Amino acid sequence: MGYNGLHDLFKNDRPGEQPDRNLKDATEDFDLSLACKRFPSITLGSSPPVELYDEATSSSRIRLLAAQRFLSNFMDEKWVDPNGLSETWPSLYQPFPEVGSSVVVEESADLHQSSWSITLESEGKPDHPLTVEETTEKLDRSSCSVTSEFEGRSDHLVIEEEPSSKVGVEPQSDMATFDLFLDSSISCIPGLKKLHCRQLEECGFFTLRKLLHHFPRTYADLQNAQTEINDGQYLIFVGKIMSSRGVRASCSFSFLEVIVGCEVANSEPILEQIDGDTDTKGEKKIYLHLKKFFRGARFSSQPFLRCLEGKHKVGEVVCVSGKVRALSQDHYEMMEYNIDVLKDVNDSSVITKGRPYPIYPSKGGLKPGFLRDIIARALQAMPVNIDPIPNEIIKEFGLLRLHDAYIGIHQPMNIEEADLARKRLIFDDFFYLQLGRLFQMLEGLGTKIEKDGLLEKHRKPEVNAAYMEEWSSLTKEFLKALPFSLTSGQLSAISEIIGDLKRPVPMNRLLQGDVGCGKTVVAFLACMEVIASGYQAAFMVPTELLAIQHYEHFVNLLEKMDVVDNKPSVALLTGSTPLKQSRLISEKVEFSSLRIAVVDDQHRFGVIQRVKFNSKLYHTSTSSRAQSTDVDVSSEHDAFMAPHILALSATPIPRTLALALYGDVSLTNITDLPPGRIPVETYIIEGTDTGFKNIYAMMLEELEAGGRLYLVYPAIEQSEQLPQLRAASADLETISNQFQDYKCGLLHGRMKGDEKEEALRKFRSGETDILLATRVIEIGVDVPDASMMVVMNCERFGIAQLHQLRGRVGRGTRKTKCILVASTSSSLDRLKVLEKPSDGFHLASVDLLLRGPGDLLGKEQSGHLPEFAIARLEMDGNILQEAHVAALKILSDSHDLECFPALKAELSMQKPICILGD
Numbered sequence: 001m002g003y004n005g006l007h008d009l010f011k012n013d014r015p016g017e018q019p020d021r022n023l024k025d026a027t028e029d030f031d032l033s034l035a036c037k038r039f040p041s042i043t044l045g046s047s048p049p050v051e052l053y054d055e056a057t058s059s060s061r062i063r064l065l066a067a068q069r070f071l072s073n074f075m076d077e078k079w080v081d082p083n084g085l086s087e088t089w090p091s092l093y094q095p096f097p098e099v100g101s102s103v104v105v106e107e108s109a110d111l112h113q114s115s116w117s118i119t120l121e122s123e124g125k126p127d128h129p130l131t132v133e134e135t136t137e138k139l140d141r142s143s144c145s146v147t148s149e150f151e152g153r154s155d156h157l158v159i160e161e162e163p164s165s166k167v168g169v170e171p172q173s174d175m176a177t178f179d180l181f182l183d184s185s186i187s188c189i190p191g192l193k194k195l196h197c198r199q200l201e202e203c204g205f206f207t208l209r210k211l212l213h214h215f216p217r218t219y220a221d222l223q224n225a226q227t228e229i230n231d232g233q234y235l236i237f238v239g240k241i242m243s244s245r246g247v248r249a250s251c252s253f254s255f256l257e258v259i260v261g262c263e264v265a266n267s268e269p270i271l272e273q274i275d276g277d278t279d280t281k282g283e284k285k286i287y288l289h290l291k292k293f294f295r296g297a298r299f300s301s302q303p304f305l306r307c308l309e310g311k312h313k314v315g316e317v318v319c320v321s322g323k324v325r326a327l328s329q330d331h332y333e334m335m336e337y338n339i340d341v342l343k344d345v346n347d348s349s350v351i352t353k354g355r356p357y358p359i360y361p362s363k364g365g366l367k368p369g370f371l372r373d374i375i376a377r378a379l380q381a382m383p384v385n386i387d388p389i390p391n392e393i394i395k396e397f398g399l400l401r402l403h404d405a406y407i408g409i410h411q412p413m414n415i416e417e418a419d420l421a422r423k424r425l426i427f428d429d430f431f432y433l434q435l436g437r438l439f440q441m442l443e444g445l446g447t448k449i450e451k452d453g454l455l456e457k458h459r460k461p462e463v464n465a466a467y468m469e470e471w472s473s474l475t476k477e478f479l480k481a482l483p484f485s486l487t488s489g490q491l492s493a494i495s496e497i498i499g500d501l502k503r504p505v506p507m508n509r510l511l512q513g514d515v516g517c518g519k520t521v522v523a524f525l526a527c528m529e530v531i532a533s534g535y536q537a538a539f540m541v542p543t544e545l546l547a548i549q550h551y552e553h554f555v556n557l558l559e560k561m562d563v564v565d566n567k568p569s570v571a572l573l574t575g576s577t578p579l580k581q582s583r584l585i586s587e588k589v590e591f592s593s594l595r596i597a598v599v600d601d602q603h604r605f606g607v608i609q610r611v612k613f614n615s616k617l618y619h620t621s622t623s624s625r626a627q628s629t630d631v632d633v634s635s636e637h638d639a640f641m642a643p644h645i646l647a648l649s650a651t652p653i654p655r656t657l658a659l660a661l662y663g664d665v666s667l668t669n670i671t672d673l674p675p676g677r678i679p680v681e682t683y684i685i686e687g688t689d690t691g692f693k694n695i696y697a698m699m700l701e702e703l704e705a706g707g708r709l710y711l712v713y714p715a716i717e718q719s720e721q722l723p724q725l726r727a728a729s730a731d732l733e734t735i736s737n738q739f740q741d742y743k744c745g746l747l748h749g750r751m752k753g754d755e756k757e758e759a760l761r762k763f764r765s766g767e768t769d770i771l772l773a774t775r776v777i778e779i780g781v782d783v784p785d786a787s788m789m790v791v792m793n794c795e796r797f798g799i800a801q802l803h804q805l806r807g808r809v810g811r812g813t814r815k816t817k818c819i820l821v822a823s824t825s826s827s828l829d830r831l832k833v834l835e836k837p838s839d840g841f842h843l844a845s846v847d848l849l850l851r852g853p854g855d856l857l858g859k860e861q862s863g864h865l866p867e868f869a870i871a872r873l874e875m876d877g878n879i880l881q882e883a884h885v886a887a888l889k890i891l892s893d894s895h896d897l898e899c900f901p902a903l904k905a906e907l908s909m910q911k912p913i914c915i916l917g918d
């Protein structure tokens with residue numbers, strides 16, 4: 001369920017709407033969309049479009065703002081001694097003979113920073129089937145003449161809807177047929193000079209893998225120069241060498257200049273000649289100057305220069321490709337050129353036929369042309385048997401073999417081959433990440449049955465749902481106490497979660513849903529289920545305000561419950577809980593039987609999942625107070641199990657991102673809203689004098705109609721450095737004067753806990769009509785009667801953040817408004833996307849596309865994103881899904897990878913630290 005392309009993503013908002021013209025133009029200018037046109041394997045986005053509002057038809061029209069490169073290189077990772085790996089991942093690491101290095105991504109996470117929250121415990125109760133064509137193609141490369149068998153190619157592929165549980169990947173018997181070429185030193189490239197070897201190593205190219213992962217930035221479509229020749233074009237010519245000169249410019253500087261004469265179509269109008277004859281041929285001769293420069297005394301010697309000259313013989317027919325620049329009439333310089341000798345002029349057809357011309361980025365002072373030459377030599381030396389991935393997987397997922405993929409990415413015959421090669425290499429990026437994460441997760445489990453169960457759960461998440469009859473009676477009673485019925489989204493979410501809670505494997509689930517969709521109550525129900533089995537639940541939230549709100553909400557609902565002998569008790573623990581009281585709580589809340597931790601902020605989820613819980617949060621007590629016979633599979637092993645983790649996402653993230661971030665996370669999406677919700681009317685207004693006049697008029701109208709207003713500010717106090725920023729404290733007087741008949745309140749992070757609580761209480765109860773607040777209200781604050789929000793200096797906030805803020809209104813059934821006040825007109829365009837009601841999933845996909853995963857996730861979380869050699873999450877999500885399925889297949893056959901020694905070796909050489917840094 002992804003978007004099928006860029007336009008699809010922008011069109012998807014609501015069916016029937018045409019994409020607007022500006023968007024269309026913008027997307028066509030966008031490099032990414034060119035990439036999409038070019039490479040069929042790219043599918044943008046990965047989150048399903050969701051219909052949130054009943055009957056509401058709305059659409060978001062977005063302008064693409066930035067162009068991005070579609071192939072990127074990440075060559076700056078740190079290196080470690082492979083021997084060091086054994087310390088970090090002993091079970092995986094096997095020492096090899098003298099092979100390369102691995103990538104380190106250092107991560108740090110401090111769980112103790114977070115301010116927490118509520119603790120709950122019970123009292124006394126514990127591609128259509130692949131058409132893999134076996135094609136054999138001879139690739140006669142003009143530069144390195146490689147002959148290669150292309151097996152396992154497919155024109156298109158469809159991922160099986162439900163991967164069969166029968167896997168049947170042939171075990172790899174041993175390492176004998178697997179060549180460790182990629183991790184050999186670059187010094188094994190035949191004929192590589194020591195100097196070049198040193199230069200390459202200084203730039204980080206220690207191994208052949210590193211070198212071959214210096215991918216082309218893009219490919220130029222080499223065109224035959226038929227009509228006109230413009231500077232900067234990548235063109236291809238066939239002509240004859242007119243001269244070849246080695247020129248000594250100084251005692252330490254020389255150059256080789258080769259001039260090639262070519263006949264090309266004449267673009268100028270055919271002139272009537274004086275005698276009346278016309279130039280019937282319409283051709284003219286041009287001269288291409290190919291230069292190579294040398295610095296150093298020994299390159300200036302006559303013998304050396306003669307030898308250089310001799311390499312290109314006058315009269316030879318050659319094919320020249322590269323970037324042209326006009327020198328003078330009919331004379332052009334060829335840069336980044338490639339020159340190949342042809343048998344004769346007719347020999348040119350093969351070469352000139354649409355062959356993409358790879359454009360390399362330079363690296364640490366090494367020129368693209370030099371790198372291309374070295375890479376070509378490495379490719380020539382590359383053996384065929386370097387692929388650690390078993391044949392069955394290659395065939396099933398329509399992948400090129402690794403050998404062919406490297407040839408295909410560096411020297412493609414056509415763009416289709418480059419695309420297949422790109423797909424294979426992206427697949428590898430994702431595959432080893434998934435394999436590593438799942439492998440690590442399996443390692444943490446005891447028995448084979450558990451491991452099989454876990455893999456099965458990943459393959460078929462839907463089979464785990466526990467329907468209401470299977471819920472505990474406590475959970476059912478709690479459900480009855482709710483003042484509303486659950487939406488179908490909430491119901492299936494809680495069924496999935498309870499299904500997980502019944503398994504003897506710790507749950508790692510991310511519950512996503514748009515603002516106000518009712519995630520909290522789902523999490524409460526999950527806590528009840530755990531408490532019913534005699535265990536404890538901890539509910540962690542990012543702000544004190546939210547902790548208090550959830551605490552009151554929960555206590556309230558518990559009071560409404562008819563039951564029961566042992567009503568669960570609830571304690572509140574926040575930063576401002578007095579020491580004595582907090583000790584009391586801490587003592588009582590020993591987490592001796594903690595079974596679920598709800599984390600109401602996905603950003604902290606990454607951290608928590610990675611560092612695991614500190615020892616206090618582990619369930620260590622065998623003397624659990626479990627007395628209930630209600631549910632849960634209590635077993636001896638169960639008592640030592642790590643707690644389930646349920647993270648609630650504040651901003652939904654696309655599935656691809658979640659997979660890349662967490663690998664093993666289960667996702668639950670609530671894709672509907674409680675009935676009767678009306679989309680928030682959003683206006684973006686420039687904060688000029690007239691703008692504010694209009695805003696105040698709208699505010700007054702709302703107040704007169706009995707509404708309650710949030711004013712959100714980027715700062716608490718006015719600052720001298722940023723005088724243009726409106727500040728909450730400073731504005732209190734202005735707003736109070738402006739709306740004298742109404743009461744104003746103030747809420748910001750520097751207020752004491754009880755002051756904040758009091759300010760929110762007054763606003764909730766209607767004692768204050770206008771609440772001037774900072775971002776402290778962004779997450780989770782729930783005042784269903786709030787009817788309007790004005791966000792000052794809204795350009796200071798990201799799109800997803802504004803969506804979160806806006807989510808503080810529209811939580812009831814009344815019509816609500818949100819006014820985004822932009823300080824400058826230039827920021828208006830970027831924010832237009834918010835003017836139309838749109839769900840958080842969609843906005844997250846747009847954010848991902850426009851700003852990349854780093855910006856979407858924020859600094860804290862994006863630090864956990866692995867680095868990929870070639871893959872781009874925003875474009876290659878579909879390949880990530882395939883890689884996930886493939887990793888599951890492999891591990892289903894061999895939990896410890898013992899049957900796949902080559903894969904295991906490769907995994908340890910890939911990014912073990914990145915995986916282990918978790």
Ligand SMILES: Nc1ncnc2c1ncn2[C@@H]1O[C@H](COP(=O)(O)OP(=O)(O)OP(=O)(O)O)[C@@H](O)[C@H]1O
Pocket residue numbers: 484485486487490513514515516517518519520521649650674675779780781782784807811
């Ligand atoms: N099924 C329902 N029917 C009616 N109202 C509901 C339903 N579920 C939740 N609500 C109410 O909707 C409001 C928002 O719910 P909640 O705070 O759980 O949303 P949320 O998804 O956690 O939102 P946010 O992401 O903004 O924190 C609350 O006032 C809650 O009581």
